[in-house]
Amino acid sequence: MIIDVENVSWVRDNSIILKDVNWQVQPGEHWCIVGLNGSGKTTLLNMINGYIWPTKGKISVLGHKFGEFDLRELRKSIGWVSSSLQQRLYGSETALNIVLSGKFATIGLYDEFSHIDLTKAHTLLQLLGCEKLVSRKYDTFSQGERQRVLIARALMSSPKLLILDEPCTGLDVFARELLLSMIDNIAKQPDAPTLLFVTHHVEEIMPMFGKIILIKEGTVFKSGNTFDLLNTDILSDFFDAPVDVERRNGRTWLLPISNSNYG
Ligand SMILES: Nc1ncnc2c1ncn2[C@@H]1O[C@H](COP(=O)(O)OP(=O)(O)OP(=O)(O)O)[C@@H](O)[C@H]1O
Numbered sequence: 661m662i663i664d665v666e667n668v669s670w671v672r673d674n675s676i677i678l679k680d681v682n683w684q685v686q687p688g689e690h691w692c693i694v695g696l697n698g699s700g701k702t703t704l705l706n707m708i709n710g711y712i713w714p715t716k717g718k719i720s721v722l723g724h725k726f727g728e729f730d731l732r733e734l735r736k737s738i739g740w741v742s743s744s745l746q747q748r749l750y751g752s753e754t755a756l757n758i759v760l761s762g763k764f765a766t767i768g769l770y771d772e773f774s775h776i777d778l779t780k781a782h783t784l785l786q787l788l789g790c791e792k793l794v795s796r797k798y799d800t801f802s803q804g805e806r807q808r809v810l811i812a813r814a815l816m817s818s819p820k821l822l823i824l825d826e827p828c829t830g831l832d833v834f835a836r837e838l839l840l841s842m843i844d845n846i847a848k849q850p851d852a853p854t855l856l857f858v859t860h861h862v863e864e865i866m867p868m869f870g871k872i873i874l875i876k877e878g879t880v881f882k883s884g885n886t887f888d889l890l891n892t893d894i895l896s897d898f899f900d901a902p903v904d905v906e907r908r909n910g911r912t913w914l915l916p917i918s919n920s921n922y923g
């Protein structure tokens with residue numbers, strides 16, 4: 661099993677942030693994690709990456725039980741792209757150096773790299789459509805370009821698990837479609853990592869994400885096959901607001917019915 665979360669709760673400052681979460685990810689599956697602001701998505705991912713520990717329950721990731729394994733080693737098998745990482749990178753680094761630094765999981769490039777690493781970094785930049793950015797400095801990139809360079813960086817260590825925490829934030833509709841098509845492309849590569857994709861927007865869920873976990877107020881509202889769960893009844897209950905859905909090209913588009921219950 662890739663991820664096994666068993667009856668996990670996380671309590672901070674007397675509030676229950678996650679409550680009795682159960683979640684199993686099998687090899688070959690790609691998952692979307694959907695929930696409103698503050699529902700606990702990033703907290704759950706922080707736990708999978710070993711940044712925080714469950715108050716209650718058990719977690720194992722890539723076959724390693726937490727508490728019985730060196731987390732630093734485990735993290736080398738997990739690629740992570742998030743807005744907090746984006747802010748920590750150095751603006752004066754080139755795209756190439758940023759991608760190369762992914763091999764060593766460092767902010768900045770300090771280690772020696774091989775010719776093979778260099779070829780791999782170029783191939784990844786190409787896969788993410790960033791070949792023109794190779795020698796440009798990170799602080800000159802658009803938001804969409806930054807996200808794509810960060811994904812290339814995360815792939816540099818050939819992770820078994822790739823976590824994308826709201827990668828489409830701040831992208832215009834076309835930049836978003838481009839990024840989604842590139843994520844789709846990553847999943848089609850030989851030895852592709854298991855993908856976990858966090859979003860607030862159901863229309864970003866590409867057909868490759870066959871599984872979905874809906875998180876509401878720190879609990880698993882529902883999890884299972886994407887197409888079984890993305891329907892009018894379940895999503896209206898999930899969002900506590902009447903919504904309709906439309907299916908197009910294997911994706912689901914959310915349509916608010918009336919705004920009387922929103923906010
Ligand atoms: N270290 C912490 N101490 C106290 N509360 C925390 C801590 N980390 C997160 N929380 C709280 O836990 C809740 C869930 O936060 P989390 O970041 O997991 O939400 P999220 O689903 O990722 O939201 P968003 O979509 O806005 O990113 C929030 O109310 C947040 O304030």
Ligand SMILES: [Mg+2]
Nearest residue numbers: 701702703825
């Ligand atoms: Mg979050």
